[in-house]
Amino acid sequence: MDEIFTQDPKVETENGDWYEANRLYLIAAIAQVEETLRRHATPNLQLKPTALRDAGQIAAAMSPPPALEKFCNTFNLLDFDRDLLLLCAGMELDANWGNLCAAAAGNSQQTYPTFSLALRVLLAPDWAALTHDAPLRWWQAIQVGPGNSLMQSPLRIDERVLHYLLGIEHRDERLVNYVDLVPNQDIQEIGLPPSHRYLVNKIAGVLGSTDGLNYQIVQLCGSDLAEKTAIAAAACTMHGWNLHAMAADRIPTDTDDLANLMRLWEREALLSNSVLLLECDAVDPNDQNRDNAIARLIENSNNPLIVSVSDRRHPRKRPLIAFDVEKATSSEQQAIWRSALGELAESVNGCVEKIVANFNLSSPAIYATCREVQSQNETREELDVALWEVCRVQARSRMDGLAQRIESAATWDDLVLPDEQRYILREIVANVRQRTKVYESWGFADKSTRGLGISVLFAGASGTGKTMAADIIAKELRLDLYRIDLSATISKYIGETEKNLRRIFDAAEAGGCLLLFDEADALFGKRSQVKDSHDRYANLEISYLLQRMESYRGLAILTTNLKDSIDRAFLRRLRFAIEFPFPDAEYRQQIWQRIFPTQTPTQGLDFGKLAQLNVAGGNIRNIALNAAFTAADAGESVMMKHILQAAKSEYIKLERPLTDMEVKEWV
Known part of the structure; x- marks a missing residue:
């Protein structure tokens, strides 16, 4: 050990190198134990008592104090505990330490530290030092290896503790699969809006207080995990x-495994000065074992703890201080966008307001979007388009796992409808496009927060253009259209349908999408009279849907084949209701005239005769497509004979007879 201690500790400390000074202090502290071992190995050996003086000089000049001193104070180690820890640390740092242990123990085979050796050579020996509830064993600072007895078993310092004593930041490898560090630099780059900074101050105050026994536990409630993480990190930074x-979902459900994990984390929290953010947002509500494990972790936590949830968690015994994390207001989001864009903000000034009107992104998502766009090196003319498209992608990440995204190239020219219906569709587009101006700039939102959502009902027979109309609206607004799978949304279990709907609406709140509830009468039929508990809960599901649609800032479209099956009270709360009529011969002819792409070769088609087929536009498309395949396979242009063959197949599928009047004089 003496050959390692070659530098003047005063010089290193005055230069401000804490890590080097800490290393020298640890070497000097271990040298004290080394002198003790040598005295017992060779009683008449004369040693210079310099280690104690050197360690004291180094510690006096260090700020903050050495890691060893901090560790002893944090975990309440006695002098004997400290020397026993150093006895084990010397084994890892000095190649000759095993021989010293053997010589001091008088046993050439015992080339490792033991509790028997420690009781023999160290000052103030304490038998209780290695009991399971004593600090060294409780905090797993020392591990007892296999042996015939506790006295003779080899002792080893824990690797994480050794790194800490050396001043090295190294996360316990047993926690790697459970806990992730939230990088401070990522959080510092994000400018939180004033409403969130207010929350940060309140949360920091709660985290720093105790109830006399334990730290208070904070619960952050909201739909955006990234936003809650940024707020939690900012509150921790204040301390x-x-x-x-x-x-x-990583928490072990086995009681012993959970207790061991909590012990390791509590030690890690003290060593690294850390707070845990427990992310419960994606937990399966039906997993009772997982819920019990979460409850045990919360109830038994002895460190500052933040719990992130989508819905407020009800405490069992220990109170949770809850904070609702709302989305930043439109003005706050605009300020964040301008801050994140920096010098480019002036180039897209008009685009920022449009983006905020359609995309409700969190602060981290806004900064991530701007970094991605800036990395693309777009010209200033293309910047607004690039921003818009990246925002759409950001919003998709939350919706793609919950609903089916529909992409189509349909345009207004492809939609054959009476002028009245087309006018209402244009009116819907105007409502979505101008909602920020009307609600906020013109003050309608100040009058009432109810009814600000734009909800629409499309009613009509299958194939009359309801889905196409929704897709055209989405394309006109440059937004994504998502079809909601009602079979996956409706649940026979009480309360599950509301949870499924909530996940959809919460994800959609990020903006950038239209919701299409296809065949909505399956979920939004006439509210039943309450005859049993299931009827009562079915009505609650509808009430929840109405409430979410009224508060949803985007556009929700419901389609139904049977408008009469929709409750009239429900219809009154919709902004628009459009009846898609079954096309008559005139409109069917227009559909036929537009159904074939310009690249498709056709020959001798009589659209007036084709219009005699009494089918809706969706069926016309199927017939045209199948006829094109038949003609392509025959190496011919699409002709009436190919359409006749395809029409027969379509009518068989519809379980309807193809009458002579419909195909009269076709071929």
């Missing part, structure tokens, strides 16, 4: 703490 995140 100089680090933030680590743990997904709740």
Whole structure:
């Protein structure tokens, strides 16, 4: 050990190199134990008592104090505990340490530290030092290896503790699969809006207080995990703490495994000055074992803890201080966009307002969007288009797992409808496009927060153009259209349908999408009279849907084949209701005239005769497509004979007879 201690500790400390000074202090502290071992190995050996003086000089000049001193104070180690820890640390740092242990123990085979050796050579020996509830064993600072007895078993310092004593930041490898560090630099780059900074101050105050026994536990309620993480990290930064995140689905459900994980984390939190963010947002509500494990972790936590949830979690015994994390207001989001864009903000000034009107992104998502666009090196003329498209992609990440995204190239010219219906569709587009101006700039939102959502009902027979109309609206607004799978939304279990709807609406709140509830009468039929508990809960599902549609800032479209099956009270709360009529011969002829792409070769088609087929536009498309395949396979242009063959197949599918009047004089 003496050959390692070659530098003047005063010089290193005055230069401000804490890590080097800490290393020298640890070497000097271990040298004290080394002198003790040598005295017992060779009683008449004369040693210079310099180690104690050197360690004291180094510690006096260090700020903050050495890691060893901080560790002893944090975990309440006695002098004997400290020396026993150093006895084990010397084994890892000095190649000759095993021989010293053997010589001091008088046993050439015992080339490792043991509790027997420690009781023999160290000052103030304490038998209780290695009991399971004593600090060294409780915090797993020392591990007892296999042996015939506790006294003779080899002792080893924990690797994480050794790194800490050396001043090295190294996360316990046993926590790697459970806990992730939230990088401070990522959070510092994000400018939080005033409403969130207010929350940060309140949360920081709660985290720093105790109820006399334990730290208070904070619960952050909201739909955006990234936003809650940024707020939690900012609150921790105010105390100089680090933030680590743990997904709740990683928590072991076995009681012993959970207790061991909590012990390791509590030690890690003290060593790294950290707070845990427990992410419960994606936990399956039906997983009772997982819920119980989360409850045990919360109830038994002895460190500052932040719990992230979508819905407020009800405490069992220990109170949770809850904060609702709302989305930033439109004006706050505009300020964040301009800050994130920097010098480019002036180039897209008009685009920022449009983006905020359609995309409700969190602060982290806004900064990520701007970084991505800036990396693309777009020209200033293309910047607004690039921003818009990246925003759409950001919003998709939350919706793609919940609904089917529909993409189509249909245009207004492809939609054959009476002028009255086309006018209402244009009116819907205007409502979505101008909602920010009307609601906020013109003050309608100040009058009432109810009814600000734009909800629409499309009613009509299958194939009359309802889905195409929704897709055209989405394309006109440059937004994504998502079809909601009602079979996956409706649940026979009480309360599950509302949870499914909530996940959809919460994800859609990020903006950039239109919701299409296809065949909506399956979910939004006439509200039943309450005859049993299931009827009562079915009505609650509809009431929840009405409430979410009224508050949803985007456009929700419901389609039904049977308008009469929709409750009249429900219809009154919709902004628009459009009846898609079954096309008569005139409109069917227009559909036929537009159904074939310009590249498709056709020959001798009589659209007036084709219009005699008494089918809707969706069926016409199927017939035209199948006829094109038949003609292509025959190496011919599309002719009446190919359409006749395809029409027969379509009518068989519809279980309808193809009458002579419909195909009279076709071929």
